[in-house]
Amino acid sequence: MRTPAKAAGLAPAMEWRDLERADEIVVVSAPSSWTDARVEAWLDWAGEIQPKAPLGGGPACYADRIAQIGLTRGLFGDKADASAFREALLATMLSGVATPAGGQTGLTLLPDVGEFEFESAVKGALGQRRARILAAQAAARLDAALAQVADAVRRCSGDPRACGDVRKNPALARAARKARELGADDRTILDAIATADAPRPPLTEPGSEREAPMIASASRQGVSAGDEAATLAAQVGWETSALTLALSPTDADLLSRGVGVSAAIDASAFLDDDGFDIERFTYVCHLWGTALELERDERPARLGLAGVGDCLLSQGLSQTSVEGRDAAAALWALAVGAALSASAEAAAALGQDETFAQDRQGVLKTLAERRVRAAALRSDLATEAAAALATAHALARKHGLRSTALVGPFEDAEASLRLGGAPVGAAGAISPVSVTQTADGWLLPAFSPAAFEALSTEGVDLDAARRHALGHGSLLDSPAIDHVMLQTRGFTAHEIEKAENALREHQGLRAAFAPAIVGAGFLRDVLGASAEDVARHDFDTLAFADFSPTEIATAERHALGAGTLGDCETLNPELREAFRSVEAPTFADRLAMLVAVEAFACLPTAVAVPVAFDSRPADAVRAQAAAARAGVRALRLHRATAPADFKLDLPEEPAAEPARAAPLLDKIGREPVVTERVVEKIVERDRSRRRLPDRRKGYIQKAAVGGHKVYLHTGEYEDGELGELFIDMHKEGAAFRSLMNNFAIAVSLGLQHGVPLDEFVDAFVYTKFEPAGPVSGNDSIKSATSILDYIFRELGVSYLGRDDLANGDAGQFNADGLGWGKPLSEDEIDDVGPDPVLASKFISKGFSRGAAPDNLVFASFGRRRVEGAERPGSEGEMCPACGDLSLIRRGGLTVCDTCGAQSDRPGPVASS
Structure with missing residues (x-):
């Protein structure tokens, strides 16, 4: 196998770096653009540090070991090929493009007995x-x-x-x-x-059995439907958070075998001014696929990608959009094709995998299906990804595969740190607002490279975006707390300068004005704080200076910025959504992205499905089924830990009854016998109907509810109690009017049989059906949700005094309930007669809104006020016919000047 010389120029310029370790200061060679934290992460991975070696010598040792394995096993033809492979592999690590990952944890070794x-x-x-x-x-x-x-x-x-x-x-x-x-x-x-209804397992000794990670397979249909086996699996996952559920036997077998070695490649490192460097990316994936095939043992190796989200962000693509998910899937498909091509070339020299030999047709069919799906992706890399998978398919048919599963997303925080913070995962991305290290070692907030690329490509006002996300760096010209306002509260320029110098370092306005920074003496002598207040660790200097929390938050945002770009109004909606998908991704969005990536990945990822700590097993079943329906290949329920201050709201235990006094003894020392008598009082209400008088009083109320006229007629007993009602509708259908009339008859019968009116009011107010809306024609009720709501609001206000049901101004009525009437003049007030009559026999209680007092009476009918002494009969006697004091004697008869009645009884003589 010959390695092409495509790694030239990858290694950056190196510089000497003095790093302070736990017990020593080491001098190593590292890229000048790297932060100290990134260099120390490589030193931690290297283990034994070689002074003045690039990154402590760890990358060189790793490349030497892998090249020697390949030379020994015959993958490389000669030492030149092995040396070229070593140099290329070392260059990818020194440039920060790729890193090994997934170290093994060994057993704890005890010291020697004699020590x-x-x-x-x-x-x-x-x-x-x-x-x-x-x-x-x-x-x-x-x-x-x-x-x-x-x-x-x-x-x-x-x-x-x-x-x-x-x-x-x-x-x-x-x-x-x-x-x-x-x-x-x-x-x-x-x-x-x-879990009260679940069977309780027997108690075992603590520590005898650990909650080791478990894996089980289940059918996707069963999990989605929530059958008994899936319910049991959800309960185990809910209790332990240690059960991984694979939704196919193949994925269950892959996860059960584990992963021996891993590596991660930073996809964002292949972005340049001309776009994404496809050729160099596929070359690095092929290179590390070969390295993993040489390093791995019986367990599978795993190659993952980092910075995929940064690649999407630099192009202005949101992870929540279909285009963004397709672009990420195309990138993973490209990596799968390159890595499996390396696996096929390794199989030609090292032999095929037994899994591939047993299921050759199935593996080739899966590769062909991935190629077809890759060609259908809506991405610029779709054609190249399909071509890479086609190449892998052809090589697999010719040589077989050394590993059927080689590429898959995973998470590794240490590997991410060695790659400069690029998160390893399905679509990991650096936060758009991150930090950068200056030449003198200061860490300052800045835009990530992907965020800067996205802002520059879209032509965004960088200064406005920087002020929004990173702030102004000073309180000068702050809209809430500026230098002038601080000086008026007693702060001098010296304290203001010290606070502003500490703004970035302490990441907060309150921390920048802490007593340790502005000075405890200044707080005591100038602001008047006590020594006890200044000594408290949570002392808030700005709050003590009478600044409100709103003013502090506004000033902090002005000085330090929002820290996000997803809410920046100067960006277009598509770019804001792209930043928001990185800054605050939802679980559903992350799940959809993982499903899109796993359509091409070889190894499944056990996605952690969050479950609330106070949830029940049924909630876990639903969350498990929802994740299965979304299309994931494996899942693991992760139940959140309870907050440290979580407490059940237990009711107070009832106080114990006071001790009973000792019983009194009778004269011979015996305790008196106390017998218990149960007294039961039965009150039976008469169920006979109380009929209304034939001539009854009441009132008629006309109103309109939602534009529909309603006439309410009431009938009352002599004591003013409601006994019947009639409901008439205007221009409504015959069926509706008949229902309302019969409903009124039913309510009337209930009232006459003793059902309290307040029971009807509570039952029918707030009922909702059409017609409904504003009420006109009623001076107390202005809106109702239905005809019944309006009627029983009116009855409650009128007969029960339920002013809480009225939404008008009840104060518009005077004492007599008849509106704004002028008071009677002194000449119009009648004297109270000898036989007053209760006003409730003549005045409707409903019409008066209940405002008429119970002791209101009327004088006898027919009485008139005596206007003067010259009036005839002013000194007369009371007429037995009309009751007026106008009975006088005229001749032998007594005559009433009011009604004209005559009698022969003597009366007063009329004056001439």
Whole structure:
């Protein structure tokens, strides 16, 4: 196998770098543009550091080892080929284009028995054993308490949600308090309530069995439908977060075998002024595919990509769009074709994989299907991706494949750090607002290369975008807290300068004005803060200076910026969406991107499906089914940890009854016999109908609800209580009017049989159906949701005094309930007669809105006020016919000047 010389010029210019390690200062050679953190990540990976070697010598050792393996196993024809491969592989690592990933974790090796460290290790092991014994004893008591919690839920009959609520199930609350007293946290109690109906497994000794990662396969249809097996798998994943569910037996087998070695390639490193360098990208993928085939053992190797999201962002593509997902899928298809071509070339020298030999036709068919799907992608790389897969398919038919599964997305934080922060994954991207290191070691906020490329390509005002995302860097000209306002509150130019110098370093305005920066003496002597306040770690200088939280937030945004570009109004909507998809991706968007990528990847990715900590197993079943329907190849339920301050809202335990006093003894020392008598009072209401009088009072209210006229007629008893109602509609259909009339008859019968009016009001107010809307013609009710809502609002306001049902101004009515009437003059007020009559016999209580007092009376009919002494009969007696004081004597008869009645009884003599 001969390596083409296409790696020339990849290695950047190197410089000497002095790095301070934990116990020494090392001098290494590293690219000048790299940050110290990135160089230290390579040194951590290298392990043993070679002074003055490029990146500590780790990349060179790795390239030497891989080239020697290839030369030994006959993949390279001679040492020249092996040396060319080594140089090309080393150049990709020194340039930061690719990195090995996925290191193995070995067993813990104890020191020699004769050394002091051995005694410390053994004492630690004995302490752990003692802790396990004590934990087992406490766990037994705690498990019994949790069993009582579950039993309190199972024994409860009624609404299942109420049975599982500690506020509504007293037995559950008592059991939960007992479990809490024994040391159970509220998350564990909540789990016991949620799994009350599930069988409880036997308690094992803590530490005897670990929650090791597990894998199981299931059919996609079964998981989507939620059958019994899928439900059980969801419950296991909900409890342990350690079960990976593969949706095909092939993927289950691949995940169960694990991955021996991995490598990651930064796809964003192949972007240049001319676009994406396809030739160099496929060459690097082919190179690292060969390296992984040489390094791997019986387990599969895995090649992943980083910075795919940066490639999309630099082109202005959103990860939530179909075009963005197709572009990412085309990039992964290109990598798969190049890597599998390397695997086929390695198979020609090293032999085929047994898996390929057993399922040759199936693997070739899958490659052909991927080629067809790649050609249909809406991406500029679709043609090249289909060609790369076609090449891999032809080589696989000729030589076979060394690995049937070689490329797949994965996550590795250490590998991302070695690649300059480019996240490894399906569509990882650096945050558009990141940091850069200056020559003197300062870290300053700046746009990521992909973000800068996207802004420049779209012709965006970079200064406006920079002010929005990164801020002005100073409080000068701030709209909320500027230098002038600070000076008026007592700050001098010296304190303001120190605070602004600390703005970027402390990442916050409050931290920049902390006492350690502006000076504790200044806060005490000038601002008047006490020594105790200044000593507090959470002392807020700006709040103490009477700046509001809104002013502080506005000033901080002016100085430090928003930190995002997805909400920048100067960008076009498509570009804002592209930045938003990187800055705040939703789980659904990330799932859709992973499904698009896995259509071409060889290895599946167990996507972590988030589940809330207070969820129930049924919620986990639904989340698992939704992920399966989305099209993922494998999933793992990941239940969130409960917050540190999570507490169940347990009701207070009822106070114990006070101790009963000692019983009194009788004269011979015996305790008196106390017998209990049960007194039962039965109140029976008369169920006979109370009929209305034939001549009854009431009122008629005309109104319009939503433009439909309604006439409400009421009939009252003599005491003013409502006894009947009639509802008439104007220009409505015969069926609707008949229903309303019969409904009114039913309500009237209920009222006459003793049903309280407030029961009808509570039952029918707020009912919703057409017609509905504004109400006209009623001075108290201005809107209603239906005809019934309006009618029973009116009855409630008029007869029950329910002013809460009115939405008008009830204060427009005076005491007599008849509107704005002028008060009676002194001459118009009648004297109260000897036999007053209650006004309720003549005035409708509903019409008066209940405002007429109960003691309001009317004088006798026919009385008139005596206007003067000269009036005839002013000194007369009361007429028995009309009751007026106008009975006088005329001759032998007494005559009433008012009604003309005559009698022969003596009366007063009329004056002449």
